[in-house]
Amino acid sequence: MCLARAAATATALVLFGGMALAEVESEDPIKLTLHDWTGQLITTNIMAAVLEEAGYNVELVQADYLAQFAGLETGDLHVAMEIWETTGREAMDAAVAKGGVVNMGETGMLAKEEWWYPLYMKEKCPGLPDWKALNDCAAAFATAETGAKGRYLGGPVTWGGFDEERIAALGLNYEVIHAGTDAAMFAELESAYQRKDPILLWVYAPHWAPQKYEGEWVEFPPYEAACYTDPAWGSNPTATHDCGKPFGPIWKVGWAGLPEKWPGADKAIRAFHIENDAMGAMIAKVDLDGQTVEDVVNEWMDANEATWSAWIAK
Incomplete structure (x- = not known):
């Protein structure tokens, strides 16, 4: 299911446009989770394509948005590219507090x-x-x-x-x-x-x-x-959730063992950054114009080579 764009030797240093890429530390597949909305499919497939350019073996795995944290905690899953402040912050913070999951920073998009x-x-x-x-x-x-x-x-x-x-x-x-x-x-x-x-x-x-x-x-x-969390907060003193949803960043999270096993991939994932306007335009190409996710991702990769190659540079 990965969008394979290039093959690379797992142990050798690869040159990309004259730039040395980070060495691939393990041939084991890095498992990125897929969910059920277009933007997340685009985000995840871009990250998969970038990691593949660096020579990593990538596997995309369909997973439930909230239930995926169980797999991330155990290392059965490795990366989730979109955890929204609006709906996923509570689950993310709980998983990070247990120690099996790490917050890998903001994506650049605001939810x-x-x-x-x-x-x-x-x-x-x-x-x-x-x-x-x-x-x-x-x-x-x-x-x-x-x-x-x-x-x-x-x-x-x-x-x-x-x-x-x-x-x-x-x-x-x-x-x-x-x-x-x-x-x-x-x-x-x-x-x-x-x-x-x-x-x-x-x-x-x-x-x-x-x-x-x-x-x-x-x-x-x-x-x-x-x-x-506190029923005393807000207009209803006997119930929680008497307010709107939070606004804020869309986060990346990963298995806590990822930085040690794949430090180069960890660096690339943390460097990933795309903003709302760019993502909105890509979602429209899929949902409104009928392009495939693969085509949209390939277009972005071709147009933003200087950006993503810096993410995987040694």
Whole structure:
């Protein structure tokens, strides 16, 4: 499943454009995890292609976003390229605290994930984006599936996100309906937007959707760490999660044994850096223009040779 671009001898120093590459320390495969959204597939395949250019053996492994930490702790998995501050920070910090996982730094991308609605819905719910307006117009977002409750289209269950907890804590008259896949979620948005049908859903950045469609994120009480752990925090003294989602970096994490076994790969992964605009453009090429992930990754590799070759230089 790796995007193989070049073969290299595992033990010899390789010259790339006159630059000495780090020596490959082990022929064992470095296992990078794949998830179920386009941006993560692009990020991970870029990193795989860069490591392959340095001569490493790379294996891409499909893994659950949160459950993957068990494999990273044991060394059955080695690298996860996207842990979002918005949904994965708690699991990441817990795994790092156990000692089996290391935080390998920021990717350069900044995450925003929150409830989002098309701008045309403000005609039916003029109090938005204030979250307090949601119950006043729950009927505007209701469907036959949810009855009298408003419908919130959440991401796949494996993404986490605490939407059910937020609904309960804030007393919202809404039901979460989880999309089966990332693609299905945005296909439903496209369909609703074209017909100007009601829709309230999970939208995230970096992504093409906030750029393509006119809309707004719901403004919940600002996130603080205590909101997720201390019921006394916030408007509901008996429940946690009575706030919005955190905003912040997208992180890279790895098995704690990786720096010792593959120090050159460890250096390259820590050096990896891509920003939101570049990633959003690549996601759009796949999701909107119909290019394959492989083609988009190869385009990026060809256009950014000076950048990624520095990541693997000795």
